[in-house]
Amino acid sequence: MRLALPSFPKPRGRAKSLGALALLTAGLPWSIALTGFALIAGRKADRASPERAGPRRTVLISGGKMTKALVLARAFRAAGHRVILSESEDYVFVAHRFSSAVDRFEVLPRSDDAAYPAALRALIEREGVDIYLPVTSPAGSLHDSALIPELADICTVLHAGPETIERLDDKAAFAKAARETGLRVPVTQRVISAEDVLDFDFAAYDRPFILKSIAYDPVGRLDMTRLPMADRAAMERHVRALPIRVDNPYVLQEFIVGTEYCTHGFFRDGRLRVHCACRSSAFQVNYAHEDKPAIRRWVETFGEALDFTGQASFDFIEAADDGEVYAIECNPRTHSAITLFAGDPRLAEAYLGEDESAPAIEPEPGAVPTYWTAHEIWQALSAKSPGGVVERLGTVIEGRDAVFDASDPLPFLALHHLHVPALLLRAFAEGHDWHRIDFNIGKLVMAGGD
Numbered sequence: 509m510r511l512a513l514p515s516f517p518k519p520r521g522r523a524k525s526l527g528a529l530a531l532l533t534a535g536l537p538w539s540i541a542l543t544g545f546a547l548i549a550g551r552k553a554d555r556a557s558p559e560r561a562g563p564r565r566t567v568l569i570s571g572g573k574m575t576k577a578l579v580l581a582r583a584f585r586a587a588g589h590r591v592i593l594s595e596s597e598d599y600v601f602v603a604h605r606f607s608s609a610v611d612r613f614e615v616l617p618r619s620d621d622a623a624y625p626a627a628l629r630a631l632i633e634r635e636g637v638d639i640y641l642p643v644t645s646p647a648g649s650l651h652d653s654a655l656i657p658e659l660a661d662i663c664t665v666l667h668a669g670p671e672t673i674e675r676l677d678d679k680a681a682f683a684k685a686a687r688e689t690g691l692r693v694p695v696t697q698r699v700i701s702a703e704d705v706l707d708f709d710f711a712a713y714d715r716p717f718i719l720k721s722i723a724y725d726p727v728g729r730l731d732m733t734r735l736p737m738a739d740r741a742a743m744e745r746h747v748r749a750l751p752i753r754v755d756n757p758y759v760l761q762e763f764i765v766g767t768e769y770c771t772h773g774f775f776r777d778g779r780l781r782v783h784c785a786c787r788s789s790a791f792q793v794n795y796a797h798e799d800k801p802a803i804r805r806w807v808e809t810f811g812e813a814l815d816f817t818g819q820a821s822f823d824f825i826e827a828a829d830d831g832e833v834y835a836i837e838c839n840p841r842t843h844s845a846i847t848l849f850a851g852d853p854r855l856a857e858a859y860l861g862e863d864e865s866a867p868a869i870e871p872e873p874g875a876v877p878t879y880w881t882a883h884e885i886w887q888a889l890s891a892k893s894p895g896g897v898v899e900r901l902g903t904v905i906e907g908r909d910a911v912f913d914a915s916d917p918l919p920f921l922a923l924h925h926l927h928v929p930a931l932l933l934r935a936f937a938e939g940h941d942w943h944r945i946d947f948n949i950g951k952l953v954m955a956g957g958d
Contacts, residue, residue, distance in 0.1 A: 525936040528945060532882075532924055532932075539921050546917040565860065566590040566636050568663075570652070571643030572613065573927070573950030575880070575910050576842045578604040578919060579850050580641065580859075585609035587856035592635055601930040602950065603922035608915070619644070619651035625658065632663050639860060640665045643819075643842045646724035649673050666776070666859065668818035668840050676820065676840040679722055679759045689813045691806055692834045694762035694825070698722075702748045708760055710736040717760045719750065720837075734763060764834055766827040769800060772843035773807055773822070774859055778815040780808045780868040781858045786845050788823065793948050794903060795845045795910075796877035797870065800826075802833045808868075810835075821845070844948050847878040847910040877907035880947045882924060910948070923947060 567584045571577045572595035581591045581604065594614045595602045605613035614631055617623045632640060640663050642652040653670040668676070675681045683696035695713060699705050710717065716734040737743035752758045770788035774781045785803050786795045803824055811820070821843030823836040848871040849855045858869045881904070888900035912920040928945060931952050935942055942952040 521939055521941045522936050524941065525932045529929055529932050529936075532929055536925055539924055542912070543917040543921040546914045549914070564588055564590065565638040566592065567639045567641060567860075568592045568594060568632060568635070568637040569641050569643055570594045570616075571645070571648070571842075572604050573599045573602045574643055574842075574844075575948050575950070576844050576846050577643040578607060578609070578911065579846050580643065580842075580855075581607060582609040582850065582913070582916065583852070583855040584860075585611075586851075586853065587860075589856065589860075592631075592637065594631070599927075599950065601922075601926050603911075603919045603927040604950075606918040606922050608918075619648040624651065625655055628655065629659065629662070632659065637663045639663060640667075641859070642667045646677065646839065646841070649841050650677070666774075666818060668816060668820075672814060672816065672818075673840050676838045677722075679720060679761065679837050680757075682835075682838050683759075683761075685814070686810060686835055689810060691810060692832055694764055694834050694836060696762070697760045698757055699752060699760055700754045700757045702744075702750070702752055705735070705747045705752070705758075705760060706744060713762065715765075716763045718763045719747070719752075720759050720761055721750075722757050722759060732763075735760070761836070764825045764827050765829070766825045768836075769798070769803060769824040769826065769833075770843060770845060771803060771807060771822045771824070772819070772845040773811065774819050775811040775816040777817055777864065778812045779864060780804075780811050781861075781866070782846075782849070782855065783807060783868045784845050784848050784871050785824075786848070793844070793883045793946075794877060794879050794907070795848055796907075797845075797848050797875055799870075800833070802826075804868075806833060806835060819843075844910075848875050850878070850910070850913075877903070878910040879903050879907045880911065881909050882945070882947045923950070 567589050569577050569580050569591065572593040577593065581593055585591050586609070590611050591609055592612045592614060593604060593610045594616050596618045597615050598618065600615055604610065612635065616627050616631065631637070640659065642649065642665070644652055650670060650673050653667055653673045656665045656667065656669055659665050675685060680696055680698035683693040686693045697708065699708070705719065716736070718732055718734060733746060735743060737746070750758065768788045769785050771783065771785045773783050783804055784797045785800045786797060806824070807822060818840060819842045820838055820840045822838050825834050825836055826832070827834060852869070852872065854869045858866070884900045884904055888897045909920065911923055927950060928947065935952055940954060942954040944953050946953050
């Protein structure tokens, strides 16, 4: 069932921000009632540290605006560790700072700010941080990796080094590395000009191609235009409209029809410690684990070949024509599918444990799928969203909100009625337009955004 909504011109800039603020305000009574019930019921988490058999560590987690950082904070806190959460000065009203799992919240300069390295080191020294776990945006992952040598004398950084980050973030370099390891990837060709694309020999391949920016593009990444086009002139207009340059390379990548999967993984010294795989799409905020042995073998083989340490997420296609799995790209960062491990007592040990022989953990059988309530409401109302109200209702009944926890309800309230509204008010004041609200990542997606 789909609601028949009237057609209006799409709002832009300030009008869009005001409309979103009005919708969030309309949901405030429901959010207050839900949060209040949880608090009155006495299920708020006790801030006293749980008992630990082993040493209690101080863990610093960055990227505090993202749900995945909250999941990790709750996991380490439940295991008896002290948790410090950090975020950049652009997100001082981040919802997760109010979590009972967070012992301390710190605002740091942006990772591309010259003051960031000294500020991060000072925080680590001042708070006696034992483990630094970066939960980064694409732009921030390289900045943190460059600091590993400078931080090695005061804490353990669970993150890959700069050479590895650059190699995996570069879609062409990643594909080359995978092929050299004997793993399947689509045909992937680096291009640095429109002419490189227009002169490409598409006829030599059976499958079509798509263009992808190597640099992170929060809006353009959703463009799945197939090449070559039947209309050569239309294709030339499309290609020349893209900012393909020597300093902003793209890749032409073979487009494989099939089922797309995303993964979250954590590796230490080449060994896979945490793994999950979920069906995926270009823009998806619903996660349910599926047992895909071929994908896990691919991930394990690649991590071992690179002697990888850190978090990495991979995108795969299980091809409809040959049934094989092909890795499309790698993002050497935390994936939001980690929300499937929420409440799993094994997660903290998988990240921090010293037992190198311990097998990688996957979500427990029957792990409840995750969603974000605001996204479900929007998809139910959106004419462009498949399924409509009935499908979204089924998702809500069968799953759970990735942020809401009855023992720690304040982040859910703050996300919808402080964190995101603060971003919308800033966008309104500055006259910025935005593409969508990402409640999962805790930001407004806009051209040139983080």
